[in-house]
Amino acid sequence: MARRADPDARDRILDVASALxxxxxxxxxxxxxxxxDAGCGKNLLYTHFPSKGxxxxxxxxxxxxxRDAAMDAAVTAAGDDPRAQLLALVRESGERVAxxxxxxxxxxxxxxxxPDVGGDGDMIARRFLADSRERLARLVARLGVxxxxxxxxxxxxxxxxxxxxxxDPRRAELGPAAVTFAEELVDAARAAA
Amino acid sequence: MARRADPDARDRILDVASALxxxxxxxxxxxxxxxxDAGCGKNLLYTHFPSKGxxxxxxxxxxxxxRDAAMDAAVTAAGDDPRAQLLALVRESGERVAxxxxxxxxxxxxxxxxPDVGGDGDMIARRFLADSRERLARLVARLGVxxxxxxxxxxxxxxxxxxxxxxDPRRAELGPAAVTFAEELVDAARAAA
DNA sequence: GTCTATAAGGGGATAGAC
DNA sequence: GTCTATCCCCTTATAGAC
Numbered sequence: 001m002a003r004r005a006d007p008d009a010r011d012r013i014l015d016v017a018s019a020l021x022x023x024x025x026x027x028x029x030x031x032x033x034x035x036x037d038a039g040c041g042k043n044l045l046y047t048h049f050p051s052k053g054x055x056x057x058x059x060x061x062x063x064x065x066x067r068d069a070a071m072d073a074a075v076t077a078a079g080d081d082p083r084a085q086l087l088a089l090v091r092e093s094g095e096r097v098a099x100x101x102x103x104x105x106x107x108x109x110x111x112x113x114x115p116d117v118g119g120d121g122d123m124i125a126r127r128f129l130a131d132s133r134e135r136l137a138r139l140v141a142r143l144g145v146x147x148x149x150x151x152x153x154x155x156x157x158x159x160x161x162x163x164x165x166x167x168d169p170r171r172a173e174l175g176p177a178a179v180t181f182a183e184e185l186v187d188a189a190r191a192a193a
Numbered sequence: 194m195a196r197r198a199d200p201d202a203r204d205r206i207l208d209v210a211s212a213l214x215x216x217x218x219x220x221x222x223x224x225x226x227x228x229x230d231a232g233c234g235k236n237l238l239y240t241h242f243p244s245k246g247x248x249x250x251x252x253x254x255x256x257x258x259x260r261d262a263a264m265d266a267a268v269t270a271a272g273d274d275p276r277a278q279l280l281a282l283v284r285e286s287g288e289r290v291a292x293x294x295x296x297x298x299x300x301x302x303x304x305x306x307x308p309d310v311g312g313d314g315d316m317i318a319r320r321f322l323a324d325s326r327e328r329l330a331r332l333v334a335r336l337g338v339x340x341x342x343x344x345x346x347x348x349x350x351x352x353x354x355x356x357x358x359x360x361d362p363r364r365a366e367l368g369p370a371a372v373t374f375a376e377e378l379v380d381a382a383r384a385a386a
Numbered sequence: 387g388t389c390t391a392t393a394a395g396g397g398g399a400t401a402g403a404c
Numbered sequence: 405g406t407c408t409a410t411c412c413c414c415t416t417a418t419a420g421a422c
Contacts, residue, residue, distance in 0.1 A: 003388045003422050027220050028308035030413060041390040042415085052414065104305055111360045112297055112305045115221035129360060153370055160361075161354030167304045167322060168353075177346055188381075223399060234405050235401085245400065390421075396414090403408075 010048045013038045018059045022106050026056055027113055056110070057120035063106050064128045071135065082142035083186050086155065089136065090182040093162050094175020104166035132159075145189040154185055203241045206231045211252045215299050219249055220306055249303070250313035256299050257321045264328065275335040276379050279348065282329065283375040286355050287368020297359035325352075338382040347378055 016038040020029040031052055035042050049055040071092055078088035096102065103109070107125040114122060133156050140152045162178050165171045199205075209231040213222040224245055228235050242248035264285055271281035289295065296302070300318040307315060326349050333345045355371050358364045 005388060009389090024308050025306065027306065031415080032413080039390095041392095043391090043417095044389060046415075050415095108357070108360065109305050112302050113218065113220070115217055126360065150370070153367070154374055157354035157358070157367070157371065157374070158350060159354075160357040161350035161352075164301070164353040164357030165350070167301065167319065174346070174350070177343070178350065181347055181350070224401080225399080228405095236405080239401070243401095388422085391419085393416105393418075395416075397412105399410100399412080401408105401410085404406090 009040065009044055013040065013045055013048060014055075014058055014062060017055055018063065018106075021056070021059055023101055023103060025103075025113060026110060031055075053120065057124065060107060060110060060121045060124045064124055067128070068131070071132075075139075082139045083190075086136070086139045086143075086186060087179055087182055089139070090155070090159060090162075091175065091179050093159050094178050097162050097165060098172040098175045102166060102171070105163045108163060132156075143186065143190060144193060146193045147189070151185065151189045155182060158182060158185075202233065202237055206233065206238055206241060207248075207251055207255060210248055211256065211299075214249070214252055216294055216296065218296070218306060219303060224248075246313065250317065253300060253303060253314045253317045257317055260321070261324070264325075268332075275332045276383075279329070279332050279336075279379060280372055280375055282332070283348070283352060283355075284368065284372050286352050287371050290355050290358060291365040291368045295359060295364070298356045301356060325349075336379065336383060337386060339386045340382070344378065344382045348375060351375060351378070 013034065017029075017034045020033060020037065031042070031045065034055070035045055038045070045055075049058060071089060074088040074092040075085045078084040107128050110121050111125050116122070133152070136155050136159075137148070137152045140148045140155070143151070145151055158178055158181060162174060165174055168174070206227065210222075210227045213226060213230065224235075224238065227248070228238055231238070238248075242251060264282060267281040267285040268278045271277040300321050303314050304318050309315070326345070329348050329352075330341070330345045333341045333348070336344070338344055351371055351374060355367060358367050361367070
C-alpha cells in the first residue's frame with residue numbers, strides 16, 4: 001500500500017536548515033543535523049536538495065526574496081514621500097538587527113564564510129548587495145539633493161554598519177539611533193540643495 | 194649532530210598562518226597548508242602551537258596588538274587635536290579596507306565564522322571591539338560636544354560600515370569618503386555645542 | 387510508491403607517532 | 405619529514421516500515 005507523499009517536506013526542510021544556518025553559521029551545521037531537526041530521512045533531503053550547496057543556495061535565495069519583499073513592503077507602507085521611504089528602509093534594517101539571536105546578515109555572512117567565489121550562493125549574495133544599493137540610490141534620486149551619490153554612499157555605509165553590529169552587545173539600541181542619524185543626513189542634504 | 198633550534202620559527206609560522214587565514218578564512222585553511230607554506234615539519238608547528246585553536250588564538254592576538262599599535266601610532270602622528278586624532282583613526286581604517294585582497298577584519302570574521310562562544314579567540318575579538326569603541330569615546334570626550342555618546346555611536350557605526358564593506362566592489366573609494374563624512378559629523382557636533 | 391533508518395564509501399581534517 | 409590513527413563530514417546504497 002502506497003504511502004502518501006508529503007508536499008510540505010521541501011519547505012519544512014528549508015525552514016529547519018535556514019534556522020540552523022542563521023543561528024550557527026553554514027559551515028558549523030552538518031547535513032545530519034538538518035535531517036535530525038527536520039525529522040526526516042537523509043534520502044528525502046537529498047532528493048529535494050542534491051547537495052549541501054544546493055540547500056545553501058536555496059536558503060540564501062529564499063532569504064533574499066523575503067528580504068526584498070520586506071523592504072518593498074516597508075517602502076510602500078511609508079507612502080509616497082522619498083524621505084519617509086528612505087527612513088523606513090533604515091528602520092527595517094534596524095529592527096532586524098535588534099531581533100534576539102541575530103548573528104549578522106546571512107548573505108554577508110555567507111560571503112565571509114565561503115572560500116570560493118563564483119558559485120551559486122556567491123552570485124545570489126553579491127546581486128543582493130548590488131540591488132540594495134540601487135534601491136537606496138533610486139530613492140535618493142527622488143530627493144532632489146545636490147550630491148545624490150554622496151548621500152547614497154553615506155546611507156549605505158550606515159546600513160552596512162548596522163548590519164555589521166551583529167556582535168555588538170548594544171545592537172538592540174542601534175536601530176532607532178540609526179534612523180535618527182539617517183533623518184539628519186537626509187535633512188541636511190536637502191537643506192544644502 | 195644536533196641541529197640548532199631556529200628562534201624565528203614561531204614568528205615565521207605565525208606570519209604564514211596569518212596570511213592564509215586573512216586571505217581565505219580560518220575554516221578554509223588546514224594545518225597541512227600552513228606546514229607546506231612555512232616550509233617546516235609538522236612537529237615544529239605542533240610544538241609551538243599544540244592545536245589549531247592555539248594557532249588561531251595567537252594569530253588573532255597578534256593582529257589585535259598590531260592593530261592597536263597602528264591606531265595608537267595614527268593618533269600620535271595626528272598631534273594633540275582630538276578632531277585630527279579622530280579623523281586619523283577613520284583614515285587608518287579606510288586605508289586597511291582599501292588594501293588589495295582585504296576580505297574583512299579578521300577579528301570580526303572570526304566571530305562570524307566561529308560556532309562556539311567563550312573560547313580564546315572569541316574573548317580576544319570581543320575585547321578588541323569593546324576597546325575600539327572606548328578609544329573613540331575617549332577622543333570624542335575631549336571634543337567638548339553636547340552629546341558625546343551620540344557622536345561616538347555614529348563614528349563607530351561609520352567605522353563598522355567601512356569594515357563591513359569588504360565585499361563591496363567600490364570599497365577602495367570608501368576610505369576618503371568616510372574621512373570626509375567623519376569630518377562633517379565632528380564639525381556639525383562642535384557647531385551645535 | 388514514498389518515506390525512514392542504518393550502514394558504508396570516499397575524502398579531508400586534526401593530531402600524534404616514529 | 406613521512407606515515408598513520410582517529411574522527412567528522414558529505415554522499416550514496418541498502419533494507420525495511422507505512
